[in-house]
Amino acid sequence: MSQQRSSVLSLKGVRIQDPFWSEYIRLVRDVVVPYQWDALNDRVPGAEPSRAIRNFKIAAGEETGEFYGMVFQDSDVAKWLEAVGYLLQTEPDPDLEQVADAVIDLIAKAQREDGYVNTYYLLKEPGREWTNLSECHELYTAGHLIEGAVAYYQATGKRKILDAVCRLADHIDSVFGPEPDKIRGYDGHQEIELALVKLYHATGEARYLRLSRFFLDERGREPHFYDREYERRGRTNHWGSDFMITKRSYSQAHAPIREQESAEGHSVRLVYMCAAMADIAAETGDEGLLEACRRLWKSIVTRRMYVTGGIGSMAQEESFTLDYDLPSDTAYAETCASIGLIFFAQRMLNIEPDSRYADVMERALYNTVLGGMSKDGRHFFYVNPLELWPDACGKNHAYDHVKPVRQGWFGCACCPPNVARLLASLGQYLYTVKDRSVNAHLYVGGEADIEVGGQRIRFKQQSELPWEGRVRFELEVESESDFTLALRIPEWSGAAVIRLNGELYDAETANGYALIRRWWKSGDQVELVLPMDVLRIKGHPLLRDTVGKTALQRGPLVYCLEEADNGKNLQGLFLPSRSEAISEFDPNTLGGVQVIRMDAQRLSEKDWGEELYRRDADTSFEPAALTFVPYYAWANRGVGEMAVWVKEKA
Structure with missing residues (x-):
């Protein structure tokens, strides 16, 4: 039986019109996504080449040449497509849609008849598919393609890319599982798990949900999959070291997920895994899995998180280290890790509306995620230190990972498209609906059409955050409707003041939210004043x-x-x-x-x-x-x- 969860709003029903955030959405649409398209096509002077689009062209037979880049190079294209999907859900753009359709045609042309698509293996190691999951990100890359496809399908209704990733997922399902003739394993970098849940929601196909749960349940079990895979491969490795195979905590494969007590290993992998765990707990009602989510959440936010919402303190292995080890000058705090923390927070918030999750979501969003991109939208931080002595960069090798300025692009370019897809989908993080309650989690101006009890309610929000703590809501309803509006009172705020239609309102509070229960009519106004000392x-x-x-x-x-x-x-x-x-x-x-x-x-x-x-x-x-x-x-x-x-x- 599934866990009763809140509903996340469709981006098509949210229009952000905010003095602070609208500029970032415009920047993503007008600058970041076009800039990243140029980067994927190697048209950014002075930046590291990507050649991600060229890899697909070679795999599709449109060009000749060799694969270039990381084993997960395809994921940069997939995350770009996902950002495009979110942008198209909020505003039509025929020219951008035409570019995306051409990319989709290219991906479909590169896809093998059995549904497999991954340019690294198609071009560089054909015939060795699914032989090095612990190191080579095959399922991770597939997961990002699935997420991009779902976002694009939801935006346009076009099925070409959705059908392509369904064939890919069906192929994966034919390869992996508990049956004797299948691989009983999982990827070294979690991502496929949360992507399959999205594909399940888009298609209603329960096999995808079961496959996601299988990958989670297999992780860390003995006899260990990494050992079996390593032996079958003749004990060869991809990265010149076997640490990804032997250091199992690096990829959270050191114990079954329900037994893991603390945030360990590569920080992005950990929070992607936790996001999927929360998804499956919500879908299946698995209380043991939900309790593991709560335990790992507590480990992160009470002992292993920077004040900026950054996580992962060590450059080596991009990882967590130990409790209370949060150095400022050598901090890693990868941008992608804070984005993954936001994914995790949102899913926990959907299961149990509690301001603790929204507070962390807000902290990571306003500080590390925004800090990961320059104000021009063309330069990015992979690493987010809390202290910088630029004279030491390039001389003291302890700071080799720290950059004094944002970079144009990266050989491992996971962070720029991750920032773009998160900001493009920001509307999904503002509100949730559960029963007859609407929770406002983030205060971002604009309009949202929300269905409560079968009736459409339009929320018009004006917000002066982050500079001032004044927020105003005006409601439009089809007819008088009874429901609860739950307003988050942030941890940074003092005693909030609420006015309902100009009159002071003494609200009951629960789990960090002020609750306004009443019969609402069109024109009702709520003002929230949050002290900002x-x-x-x-x-x-x-x-x-x-x-x-x-x-x-x-x-x-x-x-x-x-x-x-x-x-x-x-x-x-x-x-x-x-x-x-x-x-x-x-x-x-x-x-x-x-x-x-x-x-x-x-x-x-x-x-x-x-x-x-x-x-x-x-x-x-x-x-x-x-x-x-x-x-x-x-x-x-x-x-x-x-x-x-x-x-x-x-």
């Missing part, structure tokens, strides 16, 4: 990197210091514990952002001399006036130092 955030005492330091947050935004405003040697700044914070909108900084100004002290270098160390040295300070800017906007003004955490002084 500047908060001094402290880390847990066991967080070694933040002891004696503070970070600033206002509303959903975490702030940072940049050299552009505060000069060099940010490590010498101390924020007095009683220093007053002045928040103001500055139209001349970073295109217009809310800045925070505070008086501070800077450790003086006067009279120090040339000694590296000095006995009984006097510590003297000079006054300093600090300007903090939103973390998401850093590194848009050239190369310079940056710090989120600042030393605090009594």
Whole structure:
């Protein structure tokens, strides 16, 4: 029996019209997706080549040549197609649709008669399909193609790509399963599992749901699949090392998923897996699986997550390490990992509406995900540190993964198309409906058509976030309707003020939501005022990197210091514990952002001399006036130092 879950809105029923977010949606539509199309076709000067489209052309017989890129190069095309699908769901674009149709024709032409499609194996290792799942991302790549196909089908109703991925899924189903003549295994990088659930929803074909659950249930069981596969392959490996095979926690294959106690290994794989676990728990009512989701969620957000919503602290293996190990300067915090955390949060929110999940979803979205893309939409961060000393980059190899500026493209280009597909689908994260309750999770202006009890309700939202905490709703109903509007009260807010049709309303609260139960009529208005004080955030005492330091947050935004405003040697700044914070909108900084100004002290270098160390040295300070800017906007003004955490002084 399935878990009763909330319904996610169709993008066709959501129109974002927001002073902050509309510019990002426009940027994705007008700049990011076209730019990424150019990158996929190797038309971005100075950027690493992709050749992803060319691989498909070669596989389709339209060009000659050899495969180029990573084993998962196809997934960049699939994620681009998914972003296009979401954009077309919100606004018609015949020219973009025509480009996508040509890509779909190319994919279908490259697809083998039995449904298999993967340009790496079609071109480079034909006949060795499904022999190296632990390392080579075959099912991962298939999963992204399925997600792209479903999004495009939902946008256009065109079945060509949907039929193609159904043939692919049917082929996978014929290869994998518990039967003696099938492979009893799973991919090293989770993705197919959540994609199959989407395909199940699009087609109603229960086999796809069962196959998704099979892949999850097999993971980590003994005798171990990776060992059996490795032996059959003659103990060869793809990456020049067997760590993906032997270090099973790297891909969360160290134990059956229901027995896993903490967030381990590659961070993107972990949260993709958790998203699929939550999907299957919701569809099947599997309480053991849901409890495992709750346990892994708690491990991430209470012991292994940065204040920015970044996860995965170590560059080696792009992974989690141990509880409370969250260094700022060597942080990995891959953009894709925060996007996966948002996927996980949304699914948990759909199962059990609790503001804890929406708070993390918001934190990751406003800080790490937005920070992963430049304001011009053409440059991207793969890694999102919380402190930068650019002079050390390229000299101290501990920082080899850290880039002082966003890059035009990557050899492993998973993050740029991931950002595009998330922002293009933002409308799916704002509201959910369960029974006769509408939950508002994120405050983003626009209109949403929501069906409650068989009746269509139009919600018109005006939001001043992230700069001010004022939100206003106006409702249009076909006839008077009784339901509950549940408004999230964010963790960063103080006591919220609610007005219903201009009158103060004392709302009951549950699980972090203010509940307004009534018979609604057209023209009803709800105003929500969320206090947005500047908060001094402290880390847990066991967080070694933040002891004696503070970070600033206002509303959903975490702030940072940049050299552009505060000069060099940010490590010498101390924020007095009683220093007053002045928040103001500055139209001349970073295109217009809310800045925070505070008086501070800077450790003086006067009279120090040339000694590296000095006995009984006097510590003297000079006054300093600090300007903090939103973390998401850093590194848009050239190369310079940056710090989120600042030393605090009594």
